[in-house]
Amino acid sequence: MKASGPWQTVLGPISFDRKGDVTVPDYVFYIWKNGEYMEV
Numbered sequence: 770m771k772a773s774g775p776w777q778t779v780l781g782p783i784s785f786d787r788k789g790d791v792t793v794p795d796y797v798f799y800i801w802k803n804g805e806y807m808e809v
Contacts, residue, residue, distance in 0.1 A: 775784035784792050798809040 775782045786792050799806040
């Protein structure tokens with residue numbers, strides 16, 4: 770199933786293109802590894 774939208778989230782509105790990809794990736798995910806943050 771492909772995503773649709775736009776969806777209201779705590780990060781703000783998120784919408785998807787025809788392939789189901791986020792149209793505007795305005796955020797970055799980080800993880801804590803070996804004592805520092807690393808971008809996922």
